[in-house]
Amino acid sequence: MRELITLRINGERYEVAVLPHRTLLEVLREDLGLTGTKHGCELGECGACTVLLDGVPVLSCLTLPLEVQDCEITTIEGLEEQGRLHPLQETFAELGAAQCGYCTPGMLLSAVALLRQNPHPTREEIKQALSGNLCRCTGYTKIYEAVEAAAERLSAARQGERQPNAALQP
Amino acid sequence: MLRLPPFRYLAPRTLSEATRLLAEEGPQAMPVAGGTDLLPNMKRRQFTPAVLVGLRRLRELKGIGGSPDVGVRIGAGETLTSVSNHPLIRAHYPALALAAAAVSTPQLRNAGTIGGNILLDTRCNYYNQTEFWRHSIGYCMKRDGSICLVAPGSPRCWAISSADTAPVLVALQARVRLVSVRGEREIPIQELFYDDGMRPYTREADEILQEIWLPPALGWRSTYLKLRRRGSFDFPILGVAVALRREPDGRIGDARITLGAVASHPVEAEEAMARLRGQQPTPTLLQEVATLAAKRARPLDNADLTITYRKQLTPVYVRRALDLLVEAEQGSGAE
Numbered sequence: 107m108r109e110l111i112t113l114r115i116n117g118e119r120y121e122v123a124v125l126p127h128r129t130l131l132e133v134l135r136e137d138l139g140l141t142g143t144k145h146g147c148e149l150g151e152c153g154a155c156t157v158l159l160d161g162v163p164v165l166s167c168l169t170l171p172l173e174v175q176d177c178e179i180t181t182i183e184g185l186e187e188q189g190r191l192h193p194l195q196e197t198f199a200e201l202g203a204a205q206c207g208y209c210t211p212g213m214l215l216s217a218v219a220l221l222r223q224n225p226h227p228t229r230e231e232i233k234q235a236l237s238g239n240l241c242r243c244t245g246y247t248k249i250y251e252a253v254e255a256a257a258e259r260l261s262a263a264r265q266g267e268r269q270p271n272a273a274l275q276p
Numbered sequence: 277m278l279r280l281p282p283f284r285y286l287a288p289r290t291l292s293e294a295t296r297l298l299a300e301e302g303p304q305a306m307p308v309a310g311g312t313d314l315l316p317n318m319k320r321r322q323f324t325p326a327v328l329v330g331l332r333r334l335r336e337l338k339g340i341g342g343s344p345d346v347g348v349r350i351g352a353g354e355t356l357t358s359v360s361n362h363p364l365i366r367a368h369y370p371a372l373a374l375a376a377a378a379v380s381t382p383q384l385r386n387a388g389t390i391g392g393n394i395l396l397d398t399r400c401n402y403y404n405q406t407e408f409w410r411h412s413i414g415y416c417m418k419r420d421g422s423i424c425l426v427a428p429g430s431p432r433c434w435a436i437s438s439a440d441t442a443p444v445l446v447a448l449q450a451r452v453r454l455v456s457v458r459g460e461r462e463i464p465i466q467e468l469f470y471d472d473g474m475r476p477y478t479r480e481a482d483e484i485l486q487e488i489w490l491p492p493a494l495g496w497r498s499t500y501l502k503l504r505r506r507g508s509f510d511f512p513i514l515g516v517a518v519a520l521r522r523e524p525d526g527r528i529g530d531a532r533i534t535l536g537a538v539a540s541h542p543v544e545a546e547e548a549m550a551r552l553r554g555q556q557p558t559p560t561l562l563q564e565v566a567t568l569a570a571k572r573a574r575p576l577d578n579a580d581l582t583i584t585y586r587k588q589l590t591p592v593y594v595r596r597a598l599d600l601l602v603e604a605e606q607g608s609g610a611e
Contacts, residue, residue, distance in 0.1 A: 126285035126328075129315075148278040149316040150384055151509060164387045168315045172285050173332055216382065237508035238381025 111175050115140070116184025124171050131155045131166035134181060142182035142211050146240075153239035156212035157181050163219045163238070182211035185218065193263070194218060194256040203252035205243035213239045217253045225261055229254070278319040278406065284327045291336035291455060291486065294329055298482045299457040301327045307484055309337075309353055310388035312380070313396050321407040322397070322419050337391065337486060344368040344493040352391025352452075352485045356441075357382070359390050369448060369490055371498035371517050375440040378502045381509055391485045394442055394452070394465070398435035398473045398540055399511060400578045402426060418474050426578040434576050435473030436537050438511040442469075443536035444500050446544060447517035450490050454483040462489070469541035476540055495521045495529070497601045501593045505580050512537040513579045513586055518597040520552075522605055528552045533565075533594065538573040538586075545569035548594075557602045566595035 108123040115138070122137055131148075134140040134157070146154030148167045155166040158180035185192040194217050197203070204210040213236060220227055220235035227235065232253045233246075241249065286301075288294040298305055305327035308314050317323050331337055337353030340362050348364055359365055360376035379385055379393060402416045402425040415421030418433045426434050445452075445465045453462045465488075468478055479485065498519035504510035515536025521529040531552040533545040548569035555561055570590035575583045 125282065127280040127282045129280065132279075148319060150312055150380070153381065153383060156383055159386075162386045163383050165312075165383045168311055168384075168387065170285065170311065170315075170330075172287065173311075173330055235382060238383040240509075 109172065111171060113171060113175065113179060114177070115179045116181060117178075122171070126170065126172055128171065129167050130157070130169040130171050130174065130179075133171050134166060140181050140183055144208055144211055146208070151240075152209075153212045153216070154209055156215045156239065158215055158219055161219060161222060163216045180215065180218075182214060185214065192218065192256075193259045194221070194253065197252040197255040197259065198249070201248050201252045201255060203245060203248040205241075205245045209239055209241045209243075213241070213249055217256070220253070221257055221260060225264075226257060227253070280315065280318050281321065281324045283318075283325055285330060286327060287330045287333060289333050291334050291484065294331060294334060295455055295457050295482065295484055297327075297329050298484065301329070303481045305329055305481075307331050309392045310355065310384075312384045312388040313392055317397055317404075320405065320410075322403065331484065337389075337484075340364065342490075347492050348490040350390060350488045350490070352394070352487055353389050356385040356388050356390060356393060359441075360385065368493040369498060371444045371500040371519060372441060372448065372490070374500040375444040375502075375515070375517070378500070378512075379440050380511075390441055390488065393439045394445065394468070394488070395477060395479065395485060396437075396439040396442075398433075398476045399438040400426065400433075400435040400473065401580075402578060403435055426576050433473035433540070434578060435476075435540060436579055437469070437476060437539060437541050438537050438579075440500070440502060440512055440515055440536065443515050443517040443534040443542040444498070445488065445490075446542045447519045447532040447534040448490055448496075448498060449519075449532065450488050452488050453486045454479060455486045456480065456483040458482070460486075466542075466544070471539065471541050473540040497521075497604060499597050499600050501597050501600075503586070503589055503593060510580065513575075513581055514538065514573070514590060514593060516590075516593045516597045517542075518594070518601060520598075520601045520605075527554055527556055529554075533569050533597075535569065535573055535590070535594075537579070538575055538590070543572050545572045545594075547571070557598070562595060562598045562602065563591075566591040566598060569594045 110123050113120045134143050144154040146152035150168050156163050157166045159177045232250050306325040308328045309331045338351040340350050342348035356376040356379050360373045366373045403418045416425045424430050450465045501516045502512045503514035517534045519532040523529045531549045535543045548565045573590040575586045
């Protein structure tokens with residue numbers, strides 16, 4: 107029997123009637139049209155369907171919507187702010203970190219969670235954080251470089267915020 | 277597409293409500309915690325429960341607390357990420373922190389629980405396949421078939437215990453508490469396991485694994501080494517858990533060596549442990565002990581990599597684990 111539930115996704119509330127055995131991945135893509143979350147192996151072996159639950163990366167193909175009604179869900183569609191890409195999205199594009207692009211949404215969300223927790227990760231820490239996301243174009247090096255570049259950009263932006271007059275100085 | 281089979285989902289708020297639901301619904305119901313093992317298995321139709329009882333909301337399954345001198349309690353519903361990051365576990369039960377951190381990937385550790393890892397379904401190349409694949413080879417006895425496809429003449433199933441935390445908890449001499457409407461029981465974790473790939477656990481269908489108790493850690497050192505093809509994602513094809521307690525004069529006071537992924541249950545290397553006790557850990561002795569421990573590993577051709585390689589690597593990994601602990605102690609000087 108369908109159950110009427112409310113999901114909080116990217117800051118918006120969605121009312122959906124779900125069957126208990128539908129996964130979050132299926133509901134996002136097929137019921138809500140949020141197709142940025144990619145459908146890969148469906149068995150927890152690839153990371154393409156990664157979303158954030160309260161900021162923590164999990165796999166939507168192994169998540170039941172009934173169990174995450176209390177969580178804030180972030181998908182790739184929720185990364186931009188007022189039409190501006192997240193710095194990670196910018197550096198991924200600039201450095202060619204996406205080849206076929208299928209793993210990219212999952213990679214980005216894992217990287218967002220990493221940089222929130224650890225703004226200055228080492229290369230090893232980046233590898234660890236992305237170790238649940240497979241890229242079969244084997245573009246890992248560019249991906250690591252893009253995460254490093256975004257970390258620098260975010261850190262520079264934070265410093266700018268801390269010294270609001272910096273921009274006014276000659 | 278791999279869809280989940282239909283089921284009813286129940287979300288109890290307390291442990292007693294959860295045990296009551298499991299008892300009422302009977303064997304058609306299964307508990308689900310993180311779902312990272314059960315849901316893929318359901319998609320492949322290894323399990324088709326009519327009812328899932330969600331354990332997420334149960335406070336009784338949460339929390340990590342205690343101290344190295346009295347022991348530590350871990351709620352079975354704690355995620356592998358929180359176990360591997362917990363300062364108490366990292367400092368005093370490092371083998372458990374290492375094993376929890378070695379499970380699969382960050383995403384699965386963020387959802388998967390320690391209780392779920394302990395009760396992981398046993399694995400086999402002929403079993404962990406889609407329904408379509410298993411149908412095409414006529415199924416195996418663990419699900420829908422009648423023979424073991426690894427050892428067709430064998431009366432039993434040889435699926436492998438593949439949980440990283442299980443051999444570690446055996447080596448640490450942990451106890452577990454199981455709760456049902458019939459009462460509760462606290463048992464040494466060894467008593468949770470059967471040497472049977474089809475029925476690997478003594479847990480009854482109506483029981484919930486509530487918590488894990490680690491004994492005091494003072495004087496013990498421990499480590500865990502894992503063999504697998506890739507540095508991430510993969511299940512262990514060999515896990516080596518070692519815990520050692522040294523006497524003030526440097527002799528080994530007590531030693532526990534447990535092997536994972538070499539049988540349907542975690543395997544204790546009794547002969548090797550006995551050989552270590554009361555001895556000075558010389559390189560010759562450690563090599564002898566590693567060889568003795570490896571005799572307990574009899575891999576079959578039902579996991580990744582070749583049997584020969586897995587067999588050859590067993591003494592190497594045991595020796596490495598022993599060396600790590602002995603050297604760490606000697607390196608730390610007067611402690």
